[in-house]
Amino acid sequence: MIEQEIITEEQKLAARYAKAMGHPIRMYILELLTKQACCYSGDLSEILPIAKSTLSQHLKELKDAGLIQGEIEAPKIKYCINRENWEKARQLFKRHFKI
Amino acid sequence: MIEQEIITEEQKLAARYAKAMGHPIRMYILELLTKQACCYSGDLSEILPIAKSTLSQHLKELKDAGLIQGEIEAPKIKYCINRENWEKARQLFKRHFKI
DNA sequence: ACTTTTGTTCGTAATTTAACGAACAAAAAT
DNA sequence: ATTTTTGTTCGTTAAATTACGAACAAAAGT
Structure with a gap:
């Protein structure tokens, strides 16, 4: 075997997304953007x-x-929101939480 | 008004959970524990x-x-897994991702 | 009583994160 | 051609994160 990886790429990606969401300000921004399509950073x-x-x-x-x-x-x-990756994140967390 | 809070307690809590999940090792551990009930740290x-x-x-x-x-x-x-808080996290992410 | 097993805490180091104000860049408005 | 608006980058600082090995603690086994 080439490499014995314990942690999957999916877990790494899920952790990457989770880390990005791991701050109240960023969580706020993401929720705003899922509620109202878009916003200007000035707002x-x-x-x-x-x-x-x-x-x-x-x-x-x-x-x-x-x-x-x-x-x-x-x-x-x-x-x-980056729709494509958001959907990917949604799927990962859906599985993670067995929703 | 006492305090003009922009960020909700739910967003703070969701960010707290996300931060905890924001590392591949921790994501791995959580997924293991949701798959097999329990484990010893020695394992x-x-x-x-x-x-x-x-x-x-x-x-x-x-x-x-x-x-x-x-x-x-x-x-x-x-x-x-801490069932009670896991369920809380599940609900928060369910809403976050509109699942 | 001693040894082994198990996992935490301590001390340390390197890296990353979070935050600010000042300086800068780009383009629109005047 | 300036000025204004908008947002990024720079430089800095403080704090948090990640990682390791060594030392320690607790309890079980011998």
Whole structure:
């Protein structure tokens, strides 16, 4: 055998998504985006009690994990859920929680 | 109003659970425990490619998040899912992912 | 009483995360 | 051609995470 892997790729991916969701601010953003399709980071910046640079970091993490995507609508950026990966995450957690 | 909270307690709790799940090792442990009821940490120690002290830390995190519980069966410790909190997490993620 | 088994705690180190303000970049508006 | 708006990047700091081996503790077995 080439490599004896104990932890599956699916578990790694599920952990990756979970980690991205593992902060109240990011959980808030994700829930907002599943409720209302899209939002501008400026809107979030007004609502959330954090510096805009911090918000930018959180958005980047969600983007890097693949859970959201940003579309330029100059000079703003419109953020939406990344449907494809969101569906993947949904399936993984569905199995994880046996829903 | 006393305090203008933007982020709900449910979002905080969901983020707490997500954070606990946000590591491949912990995801593996949780999935194992949902598949086979219980396990001893010694069993995990044999399977997983990490030091037993590191495993102990991961188990403590899952315990602190409330997702698992340990029962002493001297000299071993038997770990199980914490059914009550697991159900709470399941409900939170069910809503989060609209499952 | 001693040894073994089992798992935690301690001490340490490297890395990552979270947070801020300041500086910067890009494009729209004036 | 400036100014404004918008959001990222940079530099920094503090705290948390991940990891290890060594030391320790508790209880069972000999």
